Amino acid sequence: MKNSSIQGDSLTGSFLISTPQMPDPRFEEHVIYICAHNSEGAMGVAVNQPHPLFTLPEILQGAGMEIPDMELPPVYIGGPVEMESAFILFSSNYETEHKLEISETVSLTRETRVLEDISRGRGPDNYLFILGYTGWGPGQLENELVANGWLNVPGDDSIIFSLEDSMKWKAAAMQFGIDITTFEDVIGYA
Template sequence: MTEEFNSLVGHFLVSTPQMPDPRFAEHVIYICAHNADGAMGLAINRPNSSITMAEILKGADLPVPQNTLPQIHIGGPVELESAFILYLSDYKTEHQLEVTSSVSLTRETKVLEDISLGKGPATYLFLLGYTGWGPGQLERELVEQGWLTLPANNEIIFNMADEQKWKAAAMQYGIDITTFEDEIGYA
């Protein structure tokens, strides 16, 4: 008999002030994959000011659309040269991971081409790199109180200013993350 696995796909990991790894201070990570083999997520509140979406498109020899383009994000410290597009699932492509019924993830270059032509997803984040955990690693980190797990909210992912996402992700459940402390209760 196999042990039941509680996947965190479609959830936020919100770093607490007790986060032992300073690289993840005030991070909100959206979990895209989680199973017994490990987990993969994308930091949704870490803008990258060293490169623009227009530069990404130009670098791929694609036209730059006239509409306002979103800021590039650092999805995490792993494979910073790898690009990911996280978007609302009203846009469909052949190679996509349906994270939830409303959010999908892809690395397909056709989506970048569609964005350049104004035919891509209307709402998306373009991210470089990702955050990954090996088997059991995320579960150990959760026990150590470095992360708070909460159901994700598309409004926070796609429509909120990056500097507000960390507090807002916790506050939607009545948690003031700035004063969050380890508390042990006994019944």
């Protein structure tokens, strides 16, 4: 399901796909889902960067929660900011009181009850457990877009929740006919 909630100048609900010209190596082949964007800056989470050291069963066990009898998704590195902070990006068919509605179909929360529901097998149908986030101050993201470090396209729930992580970077761009691996030959501005 495509997520076409981009309104006005806000990039909320869209993907930022790092281009081969990305000057910051920490974001090589990243797909960032923008959760909030306004005059005060922007905040997003990487949706294709599994954490090499942590697993969700380990996190649940460390929090004293049950480990459900089902396959759990990996833990993701959302970005370099506040790596000790945990977020759950989830399909909005699951209801919780404290959430940031990103689109009609995707929300973000830090509410512990959601993790407890996941541990009991009653959580959202689709979710990513994410440590850290990516943030930009006022005007910073817009400047990076002009410098062609990022390609901006509408977000797509199926890429976030259903695709293998290794395929997300290329697929996010390819949905618009863009081969991101040869993006240096195509220059555009946001």
